[in-house]
Amino acid sequence: DGGITQSPKYLFRKEGQNVTLSCEQNLNHDAMYWYRQDPGQGLRLIYYSQIVNDFQKGDIAEGYSVSREKKESFPLTVTSAQKNPTAFYLCASSDRDMTISPLHFGNGTRLTVT
């Protein structure tokens, strides 16, 4: 079955360390997205990529970085510059044309930084 795999489900890190969250999709979607979900704030867009080797900042990109070297993969690095990194991170993908295939979500990674 096609889908989006995020790993790991839970991640714990010490403050000051960079951490990379994995996101892989086998839906053959061109576009991929990273969102952060915090209680009462909904989903906020961190980065998105419409095509391989290209990505754009979302609304809260500071302290994060991404790469898109392969169509199937869109890893997110939470750097030590991110002031409040503890959150639930969701990866999604879609066709570039939403009318063909809207957003599909992974199951998320809960990151805790202490």
Place this chain on the structure above:
Amino acid sequence: AQSVSQHNHHVILSEAASLELGCNYSYGGTVNLFWYVQYPGQHLQLLLKYFSGDPLVKGIKGFEAEFIKSKFSFNLRKPSVQWSDTAEYFCAVNALYSSASKIIFGSGTRLSIRP
């Protein structure tokens, strides 16, 4: 900048009551509109979508939404809710720019249904 507002943060209803959740967006151009649902412990799922045509769209599980362009609104409705509708509901907007598009979500509405 593009934004989405969901004014109801937490709605509590009894079973069989009617539901309407508000969603307003700020973008004057062409948009695609979505409602997603997140049941407890599950991932986000698409409830319904509007791209064009009939502004009244029907989704899964008896939900529907109406796009009113003049009000920049896309409210979600269900005539009679069930306990299993307890979930968090997110409205989302995809504004269609010339070279790229992104999807912006509202802050969500938590729906609690009393059995």
